[in-house]
Amino acid sequence: MAPRRHLDRARIIAVLALCGTALAPTLPQPTAPSAAPTAPPPRTVSGWLPYWDQEAAYQNALRHADQLHTVSPFWYEAKTAGHVAGHAGAGSRRVIDGLHKAGIKVVPTIMERMRPGALASVVTDKARRAQHIDELLRIVSSRSYDGLDLDYETIAPTGDAAYKKVRTGYATMVTDLCARLRALRKQCVITVSPKTRISGRVWDYRRLGAAADRLRIMGYDLHWAAGPPGPLSSPAWYEETLRNATAEVPRQKLEMGLPGYGWDWEVGSTARAKHVTWKEAEALRRKVGAPYRLDPTSGTPHFTYNEGGKRRTVWYQDARGTAAHLPVLRKYGVRHTVLWALGFEDPALWGTLAKNS
Secondary structure: OOOHHHHHHHHHHHHHHHOOOOOOOOOOOOOOOOOOOOOOOOOEEEEEEEHHHHHHHHHHHHHOOOOEEEEEEEEEEEEEOOEEEEOOOOOOHHHHHHHHHOOOEEOOEEEEOOOOOHHHHHHOOHHHHHHHHHHHHHHHOOOOOOEEEEEOOOOOOOOOOOHHHHHHHHHHHHHHHHHHHHHOOOEEEEEEOOOOOOOOOOOOHHHHHHHOOEEEEOOOOOOOOOOOOOOOOOHHHHHHHHHHHHHHOOHHHEEEEEEOEEEEEEOOOOOOOEEEEHHHHHHHHHHHOOOOEEEOOOOEEEEEEEEOOEEEEEEEOOHHHHHHHHHHHHHOOOOEEEEEOOOOOOOOHHHHHHOOO
16 A cells, blocks of 8 residues: 555645646656757868869869869959950860769859959949950850859959949949849859958958858968968968958858968079979978978978078978868858869868868
8 A cells, every 4th residue: 555645645636636726746857858969060162173284183073072062163264354265174064064963063263364453444344344244144154054253363452542443343243243143043153362451452241242152262372472481371360361251241151262282482582482282292391301390370381491502491281281270160150161272182181171170
């Protein structure tokens, strides 16, 4: 027989139930299991495909098709408002079809190297802007492309007197182009340089980010071929770049450019540095017997050597260095990356990006 106190409690519960009164439980109630931590969304990887090493870059893209979101063949160059020319191999249907078959979008890049002021005169004139947009739409319609990537850099050093007008004109052209691409169900990708306290003022990030599907930030050349030696990028530089970018552009639209190359400078000279891919830099380091060193401040490998009586220094990027930079992207919620360029990179980089750290 049950103890009397249990019977008394049962009678009380029954009486209260008849009276429509609930009895507050005196014992702890089971709780639902806590939800498992939500995994961060997977990182996406895009990559530029250099036309000067097209076959090797194409095969590299196919090997990493499970990670690649978009490939941008570096195929076209804007010469004037009404003329966009193709580089060698531009529009290769074999490459386009092969990438599509592998599940990769093909968004070719259009770049330009116009004389100083020429591009500014296009983007600040309504008729020339319209003419240029028509020419860009001709390119995107010439093949089964998924969109266009505009990499227009000669306006970046626009002087004080004109940069506001050029910034507005370029943003207007991009807004109009993206609207027309979207009407064709094509992607609109815009490549820009980092906006920091000393650079990038010509880019209207807010308007470009509102218009484009992706805004690609070239996260490299903190030190470049025509300047003094140093790292191509650093966590502190990424911090400033992404703090500014995410304040003006939805983070889901941002793609952070990662370098797979480096520069080889002659120490103390003003001569332009030599470009080296990761593979070339590592082969050179081993050839000259230089130890592997990762700069603790920038998270970037570098070494020095002698050649013909001259002291030279090489700064480049590899998977280990990139791993030191990715936490900044995670901090700002930027999960899209783009490589400059396919075939340049340390093969181990793909595993680093797959870790989604």
